[in-house]
Amino acid sequence: MGKIRLTTAQALIKFLNQQYIHVDGEEFPFVEGIFNVFGHGNVLGIGQALEEYSGHLKVIQGKNEQGMAHAAIAYSKQMLRQKIYAVTTSVGPGSANLAAAAGTALANNIPVLFIPGDTFATRQPDPVLQQVEQEYSLAVTTNDALKPVSRYWDRITRPEQLMSSLLRAFEVMTDPGKAGPATICIAQDVEGEAFDYDEKFFEKRIHYIDRKAPVERELKGAADLIRASKKPVILVGGGAKYSQARDILVELSEKHNIPLVETQAGKATVESNFKNNLGGMGITGTLAANKAARQADLFIGIGTRYTDFATSSKTAFNFEQTKFLNINVSRMQAYKMDAFQVVADAKTTLEQLAPLLEGYESDFGNEIAQLKEEWTAERNRLSQVTFNSENFVPEVKNHFSQEVLNEYADALNTELPQTTALLAVNDTISPDSVIITAAGSLPGDVQRIWNTAEPNTYNVEYGYSCMGYEVSGALGVKLAEPTKEVYSLVGDGSFLMLHSEFITSIQYGQKINIVLFDNSGFGCINNLQMDHGGGSYFCEFRTHDNKILTIDYAKVAEGYGAKTYRVNTVEGLKAALEDAKKQKVSTLIDIKVLPKTMTDGYESWWNVGVAEVSNKESIQRAAEFRKQKLETAKQY
Numbered sequence: 001m002g003k004i005r006l007t008t009a010q011a012l013i014k015f016l017n018q019q020y021i022h023v024d025g026e027e028f029p030f031v032e033g034i035f036n037v038f039g040h041g042n043v044l045g046i047g048q049a050l051e052e053y054s055g056h057l058k059v060i061q062g063k064n065e066q067g068m069a070h071a072a073i074a075y076s077k078q079m080l081r082q083k084i085y086a087v088t089t090s091v092g093p094g095s096a097n098l099a100a101a102a103g104t105a106l107a108n109n110i111p112v113l114f115i116p117g118d119t120f121a122t123r124q125p126d127p128v129l130q131q132v133e134q135e136y137s138l139a140v141t142t143n144d145a146l147k148p149v150s151r152y153w154d155r156i157t158r159p160e161q162l163m164s165s166l167l168r169a170f171e172v173m174t175d176p177g178k179a180g181p182a183t184i185c186i187a188q189d190v191e192g193e194a195f196d197y198d199e200k201f202f203e204k205r206i207h208y209i210d211r212k213a214p215v216e217r218e219l220k221g222a223a224d225l226i227r228a229s230k231k232p233v234i235l236v237g238g239g240a241k242y243s244q245a246r247d248i249l250v251e252l253s254e255k256h257n258i259p260l261v262e263t264q265a266g267k268a269t270v271e272s273n274f275k276n277n278l279g280g281m282g283i284t285g286t287l288a289a290n291k292a293a294r295q296a297d298l299f300i301g302i303g304t305r306y307t308d309f310a311t312s313s314k315t316a317f318n319f320e321q322t323k324f325l326n327i328n329v330s331r332m333q334a335y336k337m338d339a340f341q342v343v344a345d346a347k348t349t350l351e352q353l354a355p356l357l358e359g360y361e362s363d364f365g366n367e368i369a370q371l372k373e374e375w376t377a378e379r380n381r382l383s384q385v386t387f388n389s390e391n392f393v394p395e396v397k398n399h400f401s402q403e404v405l406n407e408y409a410d411a412l413n414t415e416l417p418q419t420t421a422l423l424a425v426n427d428t429i430s431p432d433s434v435i436i437t438a439a440g441s442l443p444g445d446v447q448r449i450w451n452t453a454e455p456n457t458y459n460v461e462y463g464y465s466c467m468g469y470e471v472s473g474a475l476g477v478k479l480a481e482p483t484k485e486v487y488s489l490v491g492d493g494s495f496l497m498l499h500s501e502f503i504t505s506i507q508y509g510q511k512i513n514i515v516l517f518d519n520s521g522f523g524c525i526n527n528l529q530m531d532h533g534g535g536s537y538f539c540e541f542r543t544h545d546n547k548i549l550t551i552d553y554a555k556v557a558e559g560y561g562a563k564t565y566r567v568n569t570v571e572g573l574k575a576a577l578e579d580a581k582k583q584k585v586s587t588l589i590d591i592k593v594l595p596k597t598m599t600d601g602y603e604s605w606w607n608v609g610v611a612e613v614s615n616k617e618s619i620q621r622a623a624e625f626r627k628q629k630l631e632t633a634k635q636y
């Protein structure tokens, strides 16, 4: 057999160039490119290999490891997990910076390849710069911290180990039931070490994503359950989106009059204006979806993990009457809620179920249309909220006095409520634009009131809800959707935490639009503490002398070379959005919004830890309320 002498890093890059994916009859390269931040842990190995031969890989210099990893995750998510970017980092702090992003990929089941450098395999120069030392083991390095947040993890200390490790990593990343981050840590000396690799290892390799079909028992069981139910409700999860099940979902929903409700990951599988789509369900759900779920006698979870946000901490259903049917490629997920399990691809299963449901119709009658109409009216109200300085009642009530609200209006020089601003954005940008968000109050708002006009225009990461994904991830979405406008909807807190790849977007001419909602604080956490009887404690951004902190974010972005806008009215916002569409360079719209004007309520509940001991009566009441609420919740 032919041999080829390469360094470990060169072998890695050669291999990445030869991995293809086969989905629904189409075949294309799986690895689109590689993000890098070079340091001594990777520049002389992987850096050298890329400089000599990068093949078809697009090589992009990141600015922060977490940021560039978020960009890679958002890319993969937007490509419906059919294409990835790899991410190479240096050793020590460079790889430690990957941890939050790896958690993001894992919680959201997003395939991505992380390649952090590792300390010396020979240990000759130990401890090297950036090496941590444990007395109990010399084998522990910073990279061990990535184990709990990786779907597959390995350390390469000999060049030949790379071969079996890469095969495992690609098997994991291309399996829809297991997809997640694969982390291959390569000792920095080994990256440069030579080995005579079998040439065969570098031949074109195709990874097949075949749609797993349900077995007859599963199909029959599912059909029997649906036929026996009067009020079935379908929860559209991320798995339905990745399986591209839109058409069959619409067909079944229409034919059998079954309402659709959505998780964050599932939203924009089916467009919002589909007549039976009642929108987001759960803690940040719509009243329509939450009311439908409560009536369900059969709940059909398609590609969902049933997180607390989707199920209102397992209080969203009437557990006395609701049965569950889960369709999921992951057996682990299919087992949840003691459901009848169909462990198979969503689209294939629904297509095969269709003929078995002929003649069936739910008892919902006209009720779905009524629920949708009521919610549309509510959404309309939220688009027209206006502030006044005398008796303004914000969406989040009884937290701030009129005096404090006026203080914000003065300090931020705005009277703009968040819902009014958000819906003005929804109305103004073109319908095929993609939005991205992750943390703070905006994900809740968009799950409730953002109308998705087209499938796959909603890239919201709410599995890990990792601050920082919003802006850096927008670069990844743009790489996936080069012809579309991409809008990052981000709070001031998230923007401050991480926006490193905004600069990378400008550097590489990948235009993104940052729509920054500045309410000068960690608004949603402030709501959370005050909703549970606490005071306003360290969640507002206030100075040492208790003044509201004001930041000119437009000026910050100007410094990076972005086109910027300062906005404090709806008219100003619409004008800025129109002008931003014409720009070639990345833009930032700095919108000053009033606190407490995000959406709230709609018959949902969140089980969060509340102090059971406090001198405050309001906290004692919150703890008591939680106890009562838990009586109605499913225990597991």
Ligand SMILES: Cc1ncc(C[n+]2csc(CCOP(=O)(O)OP(=O)(O)O)c2C)c(N)n1
Residues within 6 Å of the ligand: 100, 439, 440, 441, 442, 464, 465, 466, 467, 468, 490, 491, 492, 493, 494, 495, 519, 521, 522, 523, 524, 525
């Ligand atoms: C990396 C990370 N750290 C902390 C949190 C907890 N957290 C969630 S939202 C939030 C505040 C967000 O503030 P901002 O972005 O301004 O949004 P707002 O709620 O004000 O709309 C915090 C600290 C998180 N989700 N992610």
Ligand SMILES: O=C1C[C@@H](O)[C@H](O)[C@@H](O)C1=O
Residues within 6 Å of the ligand: 438, 439, 440, 441, 443, 444, 465, 466, 524, 525
């Ligand atoms: O703790 C949190 C509260 C949620 O409201 C928020 O959206 C999320 O980002 C979070 O981490």
Ligand SMILES: [Mg+2]
Residues within 6 Å of the ligand: 440, 491, 492, 493, 517, 518, 519, 520, 521, 522, 523
């Ligand atoms: Mg904020």
